[in-house]
Amino acid sequence: MDMIIWLVLVAVLLGIEAITVGLTTIWFAGGALVGLLAALLGAGPWLQTGLFLAVSFLLLLFTRPAAVRLLNKKTEKTNVDALVGRTAVVQETVDNLAETGVVKINGLEWTARSVQEDVTIPKDAAVRVLEVSGVKLLVEKIK
Numbered sequence: 685m686d687m688i689i690w691l692v693l694v695a696v697l698l699g700i701e702a703i704t705v706g707l708t709t710i711w712f713a714g715g716a717l718v719g720l721l722a723a724l725l726g727a728g729p730w731l732q733t734g735l736f737l738a739v740s741f742l743l744l745l746f747t748r749p750a751a752v753r754l755l756n757k758k759t760e761k762t763n764v765d766a767l768v769g770r771t772a773v774v775q776e777t778v779d780n781l782a783e784t785g786v787v788k789i790n791g792l793e794w795t796a797r798s799v800q801e802d803v804t805i806p807k808d809a810a811v812r813v814l815e816v817s818g819v820k821l822l823v824e825k826i827k
Contacts, residue, residue: 686729690720690736707751715740764816771810772796772823778805787811787821796821 697713719736727735770789778785778796785796785805798805799814799822811823 686723711743712740714743767813774809794821796823
């Protein structure tokens, strides 16, 4: 009877993972599989449950971060996130004290501020976008 419960649990957890693709229940499916193997080898219910919990926890702890990193590696930055690291040209002098500054990047004009409060960046200078803060680009002059 224990084997059927573990088999159903493995199937349900894998089904949930297939539907959500969130790398959440797959680790528990691995633990349930170990519980199933323990049941097949004649282990008692407490050992089966203990193995399920231990293996699920260890899989979640040690393999999930690596799997998430591997899967998210191919995620391409879009929209505003794609601007970070790019080069822009100053259209209006960037001066944090005067609260002025406009840069042009990808054919669009953006309000810009220098990452260094005391640095003024002149018109037509090339800058690198370091961060996006609200609707402003935080830039530094390329030397």
